[in-house]
Amino acid sequence: MKILNYLSSVLCLIVWLTACDSAEVNDKEEQSPENTEMTWKLVKMTGNMQGSERTGSEMEYQESYSFSDDNTFTKERSHEGKVKEAKGKYEKVEKNGEKYFELTFDGDSELIGNCTGDNKEFLYFQSENTISSSWSACDGPGLIYELQ
Helix, strand or coil, rough: HHHHHHHHEEEEEEHHHHHCCHHHHHHCCCCCCCCEEEEEEEEEEECCEEEEEEEHHHHCEEEEEEEEECCEEEEEEEECCEEEEEEEEEEEECCCCCCEEEECCCCCCCCCCCCCCCCCCEEEEEEECCEEEEEHHHHHCCEEEEEC
């Protein structure tokens, strides 16, 4: 029951965040002025069933995000020897005590993992060196990334 409460809370947060349009960008309390090049690598994948946690080569695919100083990013996924990538722009946001990356992909891509079906992803800081995808709020996999 706690999991359902958590998932519904996260889903409400996602709906609230996506309800804001681009004209409301000034509502963001604080954006980090210094962006540095960084790479975040997928290190853990979880499912909805207990014991479904996977790490390293046990994961279904390998994935990373590379962030550049010009606020662009590349998401790369390697699966069965094939590499796919998607690109876009990002903002590092701090709002209501939460820090996260808001990613906007340049177009449709099968690599976009979200609950809304649009071209946005949200990656929430768990610590300074760990982020997690919001996709798990709607039965997507739990994806944990570490700063490389």
